[in-house]
Amino acid sequence: MIVSISVGLLALLSLSIPVGIVLFLLGFGVDLFLSPFPLIRGLGNMVWSTSDNATLIAIPFFVLLGEVLVRSGVAARTYAALDRWISWLPGGLIHANVATATMFSATSGSSVATAATVATVAMPQAEKLGYDPRLFSGAIAAGGTLGIMIPPSINLIVYGFLTQTSIPQLFLAGLVPGIGLAVGFIVITAIICMIRPELGGERRVFPLAEMMSALVNLIPIILLFTVIIGTIYKGWATPTEAAAVGVAGAFVIAAVFGGVSLAMVTESILGTVKITSMIMLVVLGASFLNFTLASAGLGNELRVFLDGLGLSPLMTILVIVGIYIVLGFFIETLSLMVVTIPIIVPLVVQMGYDPIWFGILMIVLIEMALITPPVGLNLYVVQGARKGGKMSEVMLGAIPYVIAMLLMAMALIAFPQIALYLPGAVQN
Secondary structure, three states: OHHHHHHHHHHHHHOOOOHHHHHHHHHHHHHHHHOOOOHHHHHHHHHHHHHOOHHHHHHHHHHHHHHHHHHOOHHHHHHHHHHHHHOOOOOOOHHHHHHHHHHHHHHHOOHHHHHHHHHHHHHHHHHHHOOOHHHHHHHHHHHHHHHHOOOOOHHHHHHHHHHOOOHHHHHHHHHHHHHHHHHHHHHHHHHHHHHOHHHOOOOOOOOHHHHHHHHHHOHHHHHHHHHHHHHHHOOOOOHHHHHHHHHHHHHHHHHHOOOOOHHHHHHHHHHHHHHHHHHHHHHHHHHHHHHHHHHHOHHHHHHHHHHHHOOOHHHHHHHHHHHHHHHHOOOOHHHHHHHHHHHHHHHHHHOOOOHHHHHHHHHHHHHHHHOOOOOOHHHHHHHHHHOOOOHHHHHHHHHHHHHHHHHHHHHHHHOOHHHHHHHHHHHO
């Protein structure tokens, strides 16, 4: 059964069929060929019960929040402000790429949206100031991946929904690894540029007065993140309600900076509808596929297979990490999550591992998939913003950051408290 489903998944994806449709087709296939029961009769109830869930309302709110900030020009102001604060480091403006991506990750919840935002603002600067296109582009692609780790993360919401895990605890668990990755990206950039200064461009130092005045453009984003996360952990709002508050805050920030217009609102809403529709189709398809796989006994079959290998729990986790790395070369990130969660997560929990910890480990591995060819979405987003040059330059530039993600994955396996300390501290 495992082989049949894997082959079917790759074959359908290779035909460029939309991922949500692929998941439904796989569910129909499992029902038709691998189950003695007429599982398709549960399709209507499964689709309705999945979509009729208040938790999922947070997704369009967080998408709209990011759309408003991007289209109102707040991104350009944030980038310019961070340039004044951290471009003195070896690597210059490359650090502003990572820092801006980190700040927008704390509001947008989407990795691709974050990468697109920073790339649109930053790439003209790279060409103007003569930066090496490989490292500059790779830093943008890698920084964009933080959008699915640092809360509020749409992928963590989907993971929490599919595994019935606390979304606020997942948000807390993603903070330290997310910030750790951002710091790691900055450190590895500085090291590379100290060894090869020609890659980093000019290091710029600005007057203190100019740096302080730039804070005006940073404070609103920091306040917005604090309001969203603070209201959740103070118990004043659910993630969905906090997302709605965040949207209101984003409109206020856009209005203060003079970025609100009918065209901006229209484009933001249209962008939100498109992205949310894609995500919901994938989630609905995944729910139906999960139902058919569980009913057909795939979980038991996988457990018997792994038990037969005689691996220790740690070795099993390492095998799972290897599987995610390989699948990440060929399957889009959200699809990789929703297809593997019903198979892998029950097995991991049965071995005694914390589902919150594994969710963060999975996100790190999913982040790697965003910047590894041939289907690394962030690579294509950044290349599209460059309007020239070779795709191979972006791929080469992302390699140092892939190494940083691998190190973070190993650190999470060796020291689970990196992810679990904050949720435990807040709960106690």
